Amino acid sequence: MQENSPSGVIYQLKDVAKTRSSNGYSFGLRVPSLRIQRGEKIALIGESGCGKSTLLDMLAFILQPSDIGNFSFHADSNTEVDIGLAWRKHRRNRLAALRKAHMGYVMQTGGLLPYLNIYDNINLSRQMLGMKDDGTVETLARELGLTRHLKKLPDALSTGERQRVAIGRALAHRPAI
Structure with a gap:
């Protein structure tokens, strides 16, 4: 430093x-x-x-x-x-x-992976960092109004819902930025 x-x-x-x-x-x-x-x-x-x-x-x-x-x-x-x-x-x-x-970064286009369901898209940052399942994904889904969509693929959601999924993924690993 x-x-x-x-x-x-x-x-x-x-x-x-x-x-x-x-x-x-x-x-x-x-x-x-x-x-x-x-x-x-x-x-x-x-x-x-x-x-x-x-x-x-x-x-x-x-x-x-x-x-x-x-x-x-x-x-x-x-x-x-x-x-x-x-x-x-x-x-x-x-x-x-x-x-x-x-960092947790939400691209303007969302950047969701179309072949992963909503749960796995939100959990992606946690999975990449080797973080354990602690209920964070479910908590974020509830707070973002996405609980009923967790098993769906992104193309089944509205644009606004996909944006909320991207926000959830950006926050799931509790980044500093």
């Missing part, structure tokens, strides 16, 4: 950018500075197309920034990971492991 890095910081970004070009159109998102404290709740607001999802995808280590001045992630108070270095060295497995262990 860096000496000057407060233990409460989970994300530290400086001069991080993502640019895209397609069919003559270009998009650019620049983050001059962003520091997110552990436990802090933030809201990203802005018009459609301004870069909210792009920033979230970068914070979830799904989307590689085009330019990185400094991008560090503090998995816990004793561990700092240089995300920029991980991207430069093509350590995608390391980034995926961090995401799996510390």
